[in-house]
Amino acid sequence: MATEAQHSTTRRDFLFVATGAVAGVGAAATVWPLINQMNPDASTLAVASIEFSLNGIEPGQSVTILWRGLPVFVRNRTPEEVAEAQNVALADLKDPQTDAERTKEGHENWLVMIANCTHLGCIPTGESGEFDGWACPCHGSQFDTAGRIRKGPAPTNLVVPPYEFVSDSLIQIG
């Protein structure tokens, strides 16, 4: 008689599964805030957008600014550097992107990108390496004058953050 009872689904089985399911959902709901507290807090998110004036940055000069705690390169490229970047064949690139896709129309001389190498986050040094762009001392990645990966372990080009030209000499990042 015990065997027969084991094979049929009883009200007790239903209650057992239902209680277990509710307890599982409850446990997950309890654990989530304990994990979510680790996500960026309100004070970190508050500095997500900044404006930056381009006045006084001469051709061939770079500045590094902080956005969301991340360093951002703003470079006023020389005409030679722009030409060099535009003349690269897409087939030569590990992460193909035209120079136009990385700059804003009418402002081709300005290159704005997050400075952290896309490999493991070091800051490459400017005007160095075999491609006249940036070279990362940590793990040997080299970038061209458009910040595109040309050699080394970095998987993608240096990241261009979302930004707009508010006027000819003012950009808003984020």
Add this chain to the structure above:
Amino acid sequence: MSEHSTYTPGSGIEKWLDERLPIIRFSKEHLMDFPTPKNLNYFWTFGAILVMCLGIQIVTGIILAMHYTPNIGLAFDSVEHIRRNVNGGRMIQAFHAVGASMFFVAVYIHIFRGMYFGSYKAPREILWILGVLIFVLMMATAFMGYVLPWGQMSGWAATVITNIFEAIPVLGTPLLELLRGGFSVGNPTLNRFFSLHYLLPFVIAAVVALHIWALHVPGNNNPTGVDVKDSRDTLPFHPYYTMKDAFGMVVFLIPFVWFAFFAPDILGHPDNYIQFNSQITPAHIVPEWYFLPFYAILRAIDFNLLFINSKLLGVIFFGGSIVILFLLPWLDTSKVRSGNFRPMFKWFYWLFVVNFIGLTYLGAQPADGIYVLLSKICTAYYFIHFIVILPVLSRIEKPRPLPTSISESVLAKSHA
């Protein structure tokens, strides 16, 4: 192996305690009477040395936490404050920092001893797995501890190592922000690393307890790799091995205190004396020496494979180099445990050691030129050793005859 307890409570209070919490009985069985092979060499002393190291790190760490401030504006100065103003702080900080290095010296010797004498083989697989788990926890703890002084190497170590998680497809970026508590390594990162750095040693202590438990069920392996057959093969742990271990600890403490007293910073990197600057990377990022072999493996991968990009692939190899250790008991299927009786294994074992030292060297070199190529070769060999050489050796090698018992091998040695 666990023999019937010989403990008989003497006094009334001992009898009372024994019926409620038989802790004296337990100590007598496991710390005193525990039958231990009589032929253990000094490589076996490193187990006890490691317990001592963990103890030193916990005690000095608790004291340092009384004076340290986990805030990006204050952390760097608080370490200097400990070293210059706190009574005895210079010594305690040195013992903690040097202690981390010495802990890794001991753990590497302990691991390589296990690999040579086949301590990972049946019936000790769980013991080995728990050991590798302790090693992983040690690496996590040491890494987070290294970040706390908030120097240039510290901050960049945090940046580079947390960036590893970004390589995970889809989940990478949200996970990275979750781990850092921001878009970049900052105050929330330092604060949580401090919390976890304080927590993990106690987790390690708990796993060490399991590790010793898993050791005391089958009992110790020994240099012959032959099982204990009867009581003539063993000695009680106390006083024979308590004294031997105590002597080993004292010898180990000589270089330890030399470093702590005379050259407390020699094992670190001078760049860590510059406060962290998230906008300038040091010209040459290197981790602490004990992570160099794995760091070399991470860096060696600078090529894409099919749809896997170089970053993810590097991380896969980096993780794989440790995960593969968990599988060691099933990769080496030779019936003979000890390398002493395996003529071919012996050669490949030392080749593996040399290759590992080579990786250590390469991890400290700049990532260009010939070093990249050499790193790739050494990385390949590291994996070939586990995946190809060990399984093949187990099949083709003809081991030398084993002694019939531990006791016989000891007597043969003393007659020779």
